[in-house]
Amino acid sequence: MATTITLSLLLGISALYLAKSYLSSTRNLDGDNALPESDHPVLKSHSTTKSYKTMFAEYPQIRTFYHPHSHAEKLQAIADLPLLVFVHGLGGCLPQFAPLVGSLVNIAPCFGIDLPGHGKSKFLPKTPEAYTIAAFCELWKTAVEGICKEYGHKKVLFVGHSMGCSISAILTTESSVPFEVVGFIGICPKATPPSSSESTSAKRFLSLPNPVLDLLRMLDRRGGVKSKSVERMAGKAAGMDLRRLQLAYNKSFKTPVWKRSALGCLPQYDSSDGAVGGLPGKDVWAKIQVPLFLIAGEADTVTKPGEVAKIVSFLKDPERENINGTITSNPLPNAMPIPDDGSMDNTTPQENPPNSKADERQFGALPSTSEISSHNSTVVKTAILPSPAAHALMYDHATYRTVAGLIEDFFVRYVSPQLSLGWQLQQLTTSGKWDVKNLEKWKKILPVSGPIGHPPDTGIFRALKTLREQDEVHTPSLFIKEWGSKFFAVIDISHDSPVYDTASLDRGGIQYHKFPTVSKVPPTVVEVTDFIALVDRLRAEQNSSDPTSTSDSSSTTSSNAAGKTIGVHCHYGYNRTGFFICCYLIERCGYRAQDALEEFARAKPPGIRHDHFIDTLFMRYHVGLKKAPTMSTD
Structure with missing residues (x-):
C-alpha cells in the first residue's frame, strides 16, 4: 500500500514538473504562449455545422x-x-x-x-x-x-x-x-x-491509458515551436510562422480522438496474414x-x-x-534552378540582386x-x-x-x-474595354510606375497602362513630352490593336514593339522565353548606343548608363505585365520569386492581382514565399 502511494506521488510530482517545464518553454519560445488564429476568412464565412x-x-x-x-x-x-x-x-x-x-x-x-x-x-x-x-x-x-x-x-x-x-x-x-x-x-x-507486427505494436501502445498518452504527447511537444512534435510535421527547416501554426494544430488535437482515429487506421490481419x-x-x-x-x-x-x-x-x-x-x-523548359545563395549560374547574364528577405529558407531546385x-x-x-x-x-x-x-x-x-x-475570365468578359465602366477604371490607374529592377534609381523596367490617343493625360504626345527622356522602348503585350498612334512613339525617340499575348491567362513558357530574348536584345542595343558605356555591344548585363528604361504594358499593366517583368528579374537578375513580386508591387501597387498568375510564377520558379498579394478580378 505504501509503495503504491509513493509511486502515485512520484508520478504526480513528475507530471507537475513536466507540465511546468513544458508551459515555461512554450511561453519562452512562442512569445507569451500566443498561438495564431488558424481559421481562414473564406472558411469562416462559408462554414456551418x-x-x-x-x-x-x-x-x-x-x-x-x-x-x-x-x-x-x-x-x-x-x-x-x-x-x-x-x-x-x-x-x-x-x-x-x-x-x-x-x-x-x-x-x-x-x-x-x-x-x-x-x-x-x-x-x-x-x-x-x-x-x-x-x-x-x-x-x-x-x-x-x-x-x-x-x-x-x-x-x-x-x-x-x-x-x-x-x-x-x-x-x-x-x-x-x-x-x-x-x-x-x-x-x-x-x-x-x-504490417501485422507494426499494427500489433501500435495497438499495444495505444492501449495505454489516456493520461499516460497525454503525458507522452506533452513530452513530445516540449520545446513548443522547436519541439519534435512540430518538426515532425513542419520539417526541421520550417520558418517560425509555420512552426507556430503547426503547434496550434498539434495542441488542438486531443488524445481521445487521436487514439480512436489511429486505431481505426490499423487493419486486422487474418490467419493468412491478409x-x-x-x-x-x-x-x-x-x-x-x-x-x-x-x-x-x-x-x-x-x-x-x-x-x-x-x-x-x-x-x-x-x-x-x-x-x-x-x-x-x-x-x-524555362524553369531554372535557383542556387542556394540566390544567384544564377555564371553563364547566365545577371545583375546584383537585392538582399533576399522573402523567407527564412531558400529552395535550390524545382x-x-x-x-x-x-x-x-x-x-x-x-x-x-x-x-x-x-x-x-x-x-x-x-x-x-x-x-x-x-x-x-x-x-x-x-x-x-x-x-x-x-x-473562365475570358468567358465572363461580356463588355468592351472602353465602355464607361472600364474607361473610368482605367483612368484611376497610375499611368507610369516607378522604376523596377536594379539599380533602383533608374531600374530596368517601368510598367504602364496602355496609352490612349483620345485621353487628356495618358496620350502619346503628352507621354513623350513628360517621359520621353526616360524611356528607350515600349513593349505592348496587349492582344488587341493599339488604341494610340504607335508611330508617334518612334518619332519621339522611343522604340515601339508589339508582343501580343492573351489576357487573363499567364504567359506561356515560350512567350516568356521570347520576351526575355526581346528585352535582352533591346538592352544590348541600348548599351551599344550609349556613348558612356564601355561594355561589349552584345552584353545584356551592364547597367542602364543612359538612365532610360523599357516600358511594358497590357491594358492596365498589372497581371501579364507584372508576370513578364518578374520572370525577367528572376531569370536575368537573380531575384527570387517573392522578391520579384515585391519589387513589382512596390513600383506598381498593389502588384500582380490574379492569384493564378502568382501560382504559375511559383510553379515555374520554386523558391521561398513569405506572403502573396491579394487577388482582384481585374
Missing part, C-alpha cells in the same frame, strides 16, 4: 464548408465544373487546406468537412466504431452526396492529404458512390497499411481509373516520398511507355516530376518538392503557391480546360 447519419453512427455536429463558384450562374450554361472536395488527414482539419482553397476557390466550387473531433467538429459520438476508416469513408460519402444533391453537382474531384488520400482512394474506386469522380490529387499519400479494414493498400490504389496527381515533400518523415513510388508501381503498365517520358528536375500511363489507361503524374518541403507543404508559406500552381496545371491538362481561371 451539420448533422450526418450513416450506417456506422450519427455525427451531430460536423463543421461543413461549401463555397460555390462566384460566377456559378453565368458559367452554368457553358461549363460543367466538378466539385473540389478537400479531405484532411489524421489530426488535420480544413484550415490546413486554406492556402490552396484561397487559389482553387476561384476556379471551381469547393467543399470539405472536419472529421469528428478534428478542427471545429465536436467529438461526438465517442464510440470506437465511428472512427474507423470505413466509418470515415461512409461519412464522407454521405456528406458529398448531400451537397451534390443540394446544389446540383454531378462531378467530384478529390484533393486529399495524408490519411485523406487513403479515404479519397477508397471513394474514387468504390462503384456505389452516387457521383462521378473525375480526378484525384493526393498530397503526401500513404501507399500501404502498417489485411482487413484500416488504411488501403495495393488492392485499392491499383483500381484507380481517373487522372491521378501525387505530390510529396522530399523531407517528409511522416509519409515519405517513397510512398509515391510505391503507388506508381501499383499502377504501372510494363507494356506501355511513358506518356511524355520521365521529366526530372525541371518540368518546364519539383521533380514525372508522368506515366497506368494499366487502367489513365494519367498518373507525380511531383516531389525538394527538401526542406515536408508533411505540411500544402500550408507552408514556402511551398503552397508551388503546390497550387502544379494542381491548377494538372486540372487544365488532364481534367478539363474549363478549370482554367483564364478560360
